[in-house]
Amino acid sequence: MSTQIPHAGPLLDVSGLTVDFRTLAGPVRAVHGVDLAVMPGEVVGLVGESGCGKTQTCLSISRLIHPSGRIGGRHILFEGTDLLQLGEREMRRLRGARISMVFQEPMSSLNPCLSIGEQLSEPLVLHQGMDWRQAGRHAAEMLGRVGIPEAKQRCREYPHQLSGGMRQRAMIAMALICRPKLLLADEPTTALDVTVQAQILALMLELREQTGAAVLLVTHNLGVVAQSCDRIYVMYAGQVVEEGTTAAIFGRPEHPYTRGLMRSVPRLRPPAGSPDRLESIPGTVPRLDTPLPGCRFHSRCAYAEPRCSSEPPEVRAVEPGHLSRCHFAGQLDHGGAPR
Amino acid sequence: MSLPLLEMHDIAKWFPITSGLLQLHTGDIRAVDGVSLTVHRGETLGLVGESGCGKSTLGRVAVKLMEPTRGHVRFDGQPVDRLKGMELMAFRRRAQIVFQDPYGSLNRRMTAGAIVGEGLHIHRLARRSQVRDRAAELLQRVGLADTDVARYPHEFSGGQRQRIGIARALAVSPELIVCDEPVSALDVSIQAQIIELLRDLQRELNLSYLFIAHDLAVVRHISHRVAVMYLGRLCEEAPRDVLYDEPLHPYTRVLLAAVPEPDPKVPLRPQALPGEVPSPANPPPGCRFSPRCPVAIDVCRREQPQWRELAPGHFVACHVAG
Numbered sequence A: 001m002s003t004q005i006p007h008a009g010p011l012l013d014v015s016g017l018t019v020d021f022r023t024l025a026g027p028v029r030a031v032h033g034v035d036l037a038v039m040p041g042e043v044v045g046l047v048g049e050s051g052c053g054k055t056q057t058c059l060s061i062s063r064l065i066h067p068s069g070r071i072g073g074r075h076i077l078f079e080g081t082d083l084l085q086l087g088e089r090e091m092r093r094l095r096g097a098r099i100s101m102v103f104q105e106p107m108s109s110l111n112p113c114l115s116i117g118e119q120l121s122e123p124l125v126l127h128q129g130m131d132w133r134q135a136g137r138h139a140a141e142m143l144g145r146v147g148i149p150e151a152k153q154r155c156r157e158y159p160h161q162l163s164g165g166m167r168q169r170a171m172i173a174m175a176l177i178c179r180p181k182l183l184l185a186d187e188p189t190t191a192l193d194v195t196v197q198a199q200i201l202a203l204m205l206e207l208r209e210q211t212g213a214a215v216l217l218v219t220h221n222l223g224v225v226a227q228s229c230d231r232i233y234v235m236y237a238g239q240v241v242e243e244g245t246t247a248a249i250f251g252r253p254e255h256p257y258t259r260g261l262m263r264s265v266p267r268l269r270p271p272a273g274s275p276d277r278l279e280s281i282p283g284t285v286p287r288l289d290t291p292l293p294g295c296r297f298h299s300r301c302a303y304a305e306p307r308c309s310s311e312p313p314e315v316r317a318v319e320p321g322h323l324s325r326c327h328f329a330g331q332l333d334h335g336g337a338p339r
Numbered sequence B: 001m002s003l004p005l006l007e008m009h010d011i012a013k014w015f016p017i018t019s020g021l022l023q024l025h026t027g028d029i030r031a032v033d034g035v036s037l038t039v040h041r042g043e044t045l046g047l048v049g050e051s052g053c054g055k056s057t058l059g060r061v062a063v064k065l066m067e068p069t070r071g072h073v074r075f076d077g078q079p080v081d082r083l084k085g086m087e088l089m090a091f092r093r094r095a096q097i098v099f100q101d102p103y104g105s106l107n108r109r110m111t112a113g114a115i116v117g118e119g120l121h122i123h124r125l126a127r128r129s130q131v132r133d134r135a136a137e138l139l140q141r142v143g144l145a146d147t148d149v150a151r152y153p154h155e156f157s158g159g160q161r162q163r164i165g166i167a168r169a170l171a172v173s174p175e176l177i178v179c180d181e182p183v184s185a186l187d188v189s190i191q192a193q194i195i196e197l198l199r200d201l202q203r204e205l206n207l208s209y210l211f212i213a214h215d216l217a218v219v220r221h222i223s224h225r226v227a228v229m230y231l232g233r234l235c236e237e238a239p240r241d242v243l244y245d246e247p248l249h250p251y252t253r254v255l256l257a258a259v260p261e262p263d264p265k266v267p268l269r270p271q272a273l274p275g276e277v278p279s280p281a282n283p284p285p286g287c288r289f290s291p292r293c294p295v296a297i298d299v300c301r302r303e304q305p306q307w308r309e310l311a312p313g314h315f316v317a318c319h320v321a322g
């Protein structure tokens, strides 16, 4: 149990976050001024186009981005402390204990030379002062809870011996084992079948009930978002373009990108007469290594007007707590039909 | 019907379990345990099932990245285990795989251009001077920029890496592609573009796909037939719409019911399967699904159900179904 005085306001408050990379081809700005908050106990969804900066946003919060990258911005407040000001040692103490992360590609973050059991036990030994035996028992129990059969035997195995979904669950077990206050979960259920997915989501919600933990959930699965998130941030090309409650984002999507995304969702039971081709947003994302004047979505937007290609839109509230980064926020449906 | 392009007959793949310092053989993980399937030219067979049930293993056996413990694979009528020399080389080009784990399957020291162009070199499909242009063109087809040829795998996002894997497989003009979760890291809009690209290429070139995925809506959209796997064996196979509209196997029904609706007004039905997750090292007797099956009867726990054809093309392994 934590002895810290619960702190009012957001658990996590990210303001003006930027991430820049040096590459051989020149600088790339992967994250371009992201503002984002997570309240204690809240499950917040982060969705958006492949490559729009979701993973880099999570990695910046835990300060784990690639060495060629630089994090900038006003602040990343976690329980009131600015993570941007913390030294590496203090950061390490937070990571795995109060903030933990499920990485998008388990193979890239599991150590191929350590058994699953050793990797699960390590944070317990490091952060909670358990001995290895005791930690090992906890590790096996946790593996069982994420639905891995014969957890004791599996603890002795190495990452390459597990299926894709088991690796992902091992990763989730590792993230949950220290009962963090904030879980950054980057595509935690993509490699899982839908019944195990439901089980993992239930486990995350259970963690929230028991410990008041909050979750920042990155996923492309809008079904998962609809079923588990309180609020949603939609990102496009390094920026947040829409923010609102789950009901608002699904019921009254305001940003043209969000609308395009919602239309592209494949249906399990397509209504009779739906077209044979899946809908998608025409065109491709702009390159991030050149400056982008105007709205970053304009070249693909069905609602764009001339000013969109030169004037960058501000974030505007369409209703309290529902924000959209579009010149025509709140008026899309009154300005004529989309072209 | 014509000869299938891929024919897998009674395939089993067991992995030995060893323990102790002496690495004594104490049992086997029966990852795949008696699966037969076919994929015709120009056809997509969707393969879905519980995670860890052996789908990737089956896919790897199909393209000869692993030898089966039992059973045999034929490609274009020829037994794959007897391929040698030029024929084996040709098979390596004709049958491609898109791996489930993009990061683990891309060489970190090679640029995206080199990764996509490698097959063109090996199989002499392009002149050295053309390889880079061809690679750039392929990257563009999967929605990346032509300038991305010069970037390294770690400089891409998860979904971008996944598309490099797809471009690599497409590069060598294959006839069969085993797609192991090829679009799981993509947002729904790019996912739609990639799926339509795969379908267009299939129509143009008569390509065949063995399409492994957990997203049942995606599988429905791309597949002609769908097979459902549970703990190393197939439990149902049917033409696409039949499987989705009239599923017969209890496991297929549980799966379809557990798909989360992309609509917050429809609450998630708690669909966790009851009972212990079974182990492939020690599969339950009788029907492998029986310990968790909501409609199991006595015989289910004793006898393995037969693979029966209950309607044309609709196969099911269940004592109760039908």
Ligand SMILES: Nc1ncnc2c1ncn2[C@@H]1O[C@H](COP(=O)(O)OP(=O)(O)OP(=O)(O)O)[C@@H](O)[C@H]1O
Binding pocket: A021, A022, A023, A028, A030, A048, A049, A050, A051, A052, A053, A054, A055, A056, A057, A066, A068, A069, A104, A288, B154, B155, B156, B157, B158, B159, B160, B185, B186, B187
């Ligand atoms: N080390 C790096 N060097 C240069 N560019 C990078 C690097 N890492 C990421 N990027 C770029 O930053 C952008 C954001 O990447 P990020 O991984 O955050 O995307 P994402 O939203 O998580 O996408 P996905 O859904 O595909 O995982 C991408 O366009 C990517 O190409």
Ligand SMILES: Nc1ncnc2c1ncn2[C@@H]1O[C@H](COP(=O)(O)OP(=O)(O)OP(=O)(O)O)[C@@H](O)[C@H]1O
Binding pocket: A160, A161, A162, A163, A164, A165, A166, A191, A192, A193, B015, B029, B030, B031, B049, B050, B051, B052, B053, B054, B055, B056, B057, B058, B100, B280
């Ligand atoms: N190289 C290996 N050594 C030992 N066991 C293995 C190996 N590869 C796979 N297995 C085991 O075989 C079983 C099937 O694995 P496989 O990767 O085929 O499952 P899958 O159906 O693709 O699962 P997922 O949906 O999670 O990707 C698992 O129990 C796994 O642990």
Ligand code: SF4
Binding pocket: A255, A256, A257, A295, A296, A297, A298, A299, A301, A302, A303, A304, A305, A308, A313, A325, A326, A327, A328
């Ligand atoms: S600002 Fe213009 S281009 Fe951007 S989303 Fe709004 S209408 Fe479209």
Ligand SMILES: [Mg+2]
Binding pocket: A054, A055, A056, A104, A186, B157, B158, B159
């Ligand atoms: Mg990502």
Ligand SMILES: [Mg+2]
Binding pocket: A163, A164, A165, B055, B056, B057, B100, B180
């Ligand atoms: Mg797999």
